[in-house]
Amino acid sequence: MHQAMHGGRGPRGSFSFEWTPGHGEEGRPGRGRRMFDGGELRLILLKLIADEASHGYDLIRRIEALTGGAYAPSPGVVYPTLTLLDEMGQIGEQQAEGTKKRFAVTDEGRVHLAEREEEVAALMQRLAAMGEQSERTDREQARRAMWNLGQAVRGRLRRGDVSEETLHEVVGLIDELAQKIERLK
Helix, strand or coil: CCEEEEEEECCCCCEEEEEEECCCCCCCCCCCEECCCHHHHHHHHHHHHHHCCEEHHHHHHHHHHHCCCCCCCCHHHHHHHHHHHHHCCCEEEECCCCCCCEEEECHHHHHHHHHCHHHHHHHHHHHHHHHHHHHHHHHHHHHHHHHHHHHHHHHHHHCCCCCHHHHHHHHHHHHHHHHHHHHCC
16 A cells, blocks of 8 residues: 545645545545644745745745645635735735735744744745655656556456457557657657
8 A cells, every 4th residue: 555645625724634545546535634734824925925025826836836736725825824924014015017916025024934943944844845745656656557558468468369460559559659758848
């Protein structure tokens, strides 16, 4: 059995995350602890804004990139959190083109980050670990698909009723697939 990540909406609408043995065989996602508790997402957003002034959508995409696509907070969680950070004086709205609000960290926000430096580092490491797990999982999926192809070919050839024509067709399909994969960019 392998371990897999599951994510989804929890009872209060925030992201849920857990490691569950054997997911995939049963195809049932599990329910787990919330990805971030109340203050953790605030710290992550504050850290990302301190790194680079951003719009809410940009922050969602940056978190998604950090996790290798395994997690992206919903706008329904991010935007209220940005409003709260603004009300707390830790971020402020900057002039921006268009209708998107762009936020930058304030001095108060920098002080808060400095006071919670270890916690912020641990949260960023958690996001990075999710990205690493996502990358491993993606590679595992490719290995699984190759194994499935091998099993299908071996199973078909073992049946004993394979004509030369069918054998050439199987070989042709495999060669065609190999060429398509080689041409991928």
